[in-house]
Amino acid sequence: MSEASSNAYDVIRRSIMEGDLLAGQRLREADLGRLCKVSRTPIREALRRLESDGIVSITPNSGAVVTTWKPDELPDLFLVRATLEGMAAQFAAQRRSEGDLHALTQLVEAMDEMVTKAGDFPLGDGALARIANINREFHDTVLSAARSRALHDTARRLLDASVMLRSFTDYDRSALERSCAQHRELTEAIAARDPERACAVMRAHILAARGGVLAEE
């Protein structure tokens, strides 16, 4: 797995996260093999890992597709995410290092810049993909700062699933600015080692996204 397999895993995962492969799309092993320039064996291992990550669904003897979520499953998804990441924010406020804080601050700045300097709305795919990527890294950094293997491994799956939904797609300027402001406030709470506030801000932040997804239906 040292090279071909983990490389294939990264390539496929990125393709899904960045929206090149859309939900429901069929993933043929031979095609992916050509894409990653390896044989089917490491591709199959990558697909199995992605399945357990929850972003690919495999039907025996039939093949793999990018995982789809039914609209009525989304409220629970975001609620569970809000609970877990809220707990992570709480722990992060208690256990963070200076390095964590530095990383969070940089990610807040980067996202702020992307949003404020953004041109006309709706944004192009490139800009949205970059913003989504920064957003994902921010949340992942909070999860790491919580210093809990159980929490990190568990919450990352849900974070990935949310990013996959591309619920940013038709975010308008005000929604993105609110999101930035919440990231900034969360970073402040973590910097101030205020666990309750960090938890509350994170919950509010994710439940806001939940509201946005529900409104799309």
Added chain:
Amino acid sequence: MSEASSNAYDVIRRSIMEGDLLAGQRLREADLGRLCKVSRTPIREALRRLESDGIVSITPNSGAVVTTWKPDELPDLFLVRATLEGMAAQFAAQRRSEGDLHALTQLVEAMDEMVTKAGDFPLGDGALARIANINREFHDTVLSAARSRALHDTARRLLDASVMLRSFTDYDRSALERSCAQHRELTEAIAARDPERACAVMRAHILAARGGVLAEE
């Protein structure tokens, strides 16, 4: 994956859950292949799935071992589990079917019988493995009754990790009886469609197990 691979997955998983393969033990592909009577290919796929399930750890070019948990990781593990399964119990109280209730009742009866008719303590491995299995099924049934894919998929990993710890190992009679009583009370709360109580009982139940694990150190 229709046959050999999923079969290998089940065999290895059961072996770990039932304590035949202990934490930290090396899992050689060739050995497992002989055990399951298949070639290394499906074994490798099973191991990759088990890794993402969190019960096997794979080091590239080095091999797979049964996942170990450091003592200082356990409090968080049980706390996250308590939160997720508490939420599941809450949803189960709201969304359960009559079938769910029937299954829970039967599992409570089965566990009760195992514990009350149990002979001298400490119990033998066989009796403990059966009790652990019923316990696992009970919790899994609650997760299913919550009717939430995000919650079920997420919480099952932590449940498996807890079962793997075999924290029952030196449960005495009183601890097992308390566990049974809590299962019974939880079933009552779910039957009565009382979400807050169901959540509270589940949290108390899991945090009791957490206390037991911590006391072992």
Added chain:
DNA sequence: GCACAGCCGATTGTATACATCAGAGAGGTC
């Protein structure tokens, strides 16, 4: 006696060939 380099066995990683299965499409029957 100790440290280090190089070899060797064992194990994992990858590619390929073959077996098996699901689904689409043609052809036939009612």
Added chain:
DNA sequence: GACCTCTCTGATGTATACAATCGGCTGTGC
């Protein structure tokens, strides 16, 4: 014309052969 069945194609599932890598052992030099 609708439906059923059969075949056939393309994909996945498995086994095996080969390549790459790791860890321990041995033997040498100091």
